[in-house]
Amino acid sequence: MKSFAAFLKKEFLDIARTGRLFIAVLVFVLSGMMSSAIAKLTPWMMEMFAETMEDSGFIFTNIQVDAMTSWTQFFKNLPIVLIAFVLMFSDIFTKEYKSGTLLLVLSKGLSRYKVVLAKAAVLLLMWTFGYGLCFGITYGYNAYFWDNSIVCSLFSAVTVWWLFGVWVIGLMVLFSSLVQGNTGVSLCTGGTVLLAYLLCIMPKSKVYSPAMLMDTASLLNEAVGIGAYRKAVIVAVVFLAGCIAASIPVMNRKQL
């Protein structure tokens, strides 16, 4: 436990001193601010473009924005934030393979499963902290400008999207233990997400696809209840546990 805690502490020191913590916080904060800012600026922007659009036959009248507009924008921003997160942390394992820094730590007797768990924990905590920050900022601005209570199932929608991010982290951990380079980690993670997304196209398989967790629009406007996500949540959780569990023997067999 002591060696796990020491390695976990080292991971936090790593992201703090290499500037990744700062960049990640900046991305999450900006994204949180942008959701409300874009919603707030929408009427002004529409007025700006009204004349040009009128020539094309579009007429804007009485543009109304509220908390729902801002939350819709929030969920539209999240895929970009998640892509930035994956790219930023895709080398969390692989840079240690490349540089050989892990070799010395393992030669001190640290078990490999602790390396996998510590790195997975850092990713999970960073995602949860950043996501929470992003949500908190949007929630604060929305409460100031509009009324958050008009949005139904907000916390359910936020939770399922957070779970989607956690599922992606599981993929990152698995592919990081399988491949040697961070490009491979990013491509394999992206490829699996794309596959899950393609499953969403077919109505029968959609309910089982973790990519369904990204589709929060129908939850926000009460088209469906949280129960519609049950199967996708179970698949994501089982898949996540499977990814972490599989990473340990893969890491144990890895020749460094």
Add this chain to the structure above:
Amino acid sequence: MDALRIKNLKKSFGSRKVLCGLDLSVPEHSIFGFIGKNGAGKTTTMKAVLGLLKPDNGEIYVMGERVRFGQTGTNRHIGYLPDVPEFYPYMTPVEYLTFCGAVSGMSRSDSEMRSRELLELVGLGGECHRIKGFSRGMKQRLGIAQALLNRPGLLVCDEPTSALDPAGRKEILDILLAVREQTTVLFSTHILSDVERICTEAAFLNDGKIALQGAVAEIRNKRSKDEFVVETEKKEDAEMLVKAFNDLRRIEQNRLVLQGGEMRFFSVMQYIAENKISVQKMERMEPTLESLFLEVIK
């Protein structure tokens, strides 16, 4: 008890056989020179000892405990210094050693005390900058400090001096000599003067097997034949001698080497006297590890 014992170790990378039944035993409190040319399999052997590489066959015991691939339990007995040690560049030496201490299960006070003691030993006592700006020699010295941190029974050093300048090499060798009392040192190299300087035992790795092993003094004496050097004044005389004695090897224009024992050398001397060949120098060479190494890998 042997600090390290390897039995019939085999390892191939694809169709290339690197280790073909390597047997090795390293006695406790020795400085053991593990000699082999580049690509002979020294690093492969060391990584197998650390459980970082899966051998195809064979057994490895560290302090009597069997090494298992992927499980690093036996590494608590080992301190490892790779040829080019890599550290977390954003840490200071004290931070890195304290982290290593915590990873290997040492108490905070012990690891802090030991870190300062070892940094003094390797000459990095006053260094409080981050590792990012360290030279190769400084990294090598920090590497020794981290390897010795948890008082290992076996210190495994993979070519610790090969990337260093003469001053850096001397510093590292002096440190390894100084730690002999505390631990057993297994030291791979292809720089034979380093082995002659500090090692008590040595083994030659060739064609994936140990070709020769024993105390350094014994190995020198095992040399099958004495070596004599004859230097003639004229190039033509050297050519004449080579024609007359087929075991005379020409190493320079008028410099010849004979590896045939004393009786053979007397014959050469007799031929020189009979043919009135002017000689600049005749010398009986002390057997060196270098000549022995070249003989082994021939």
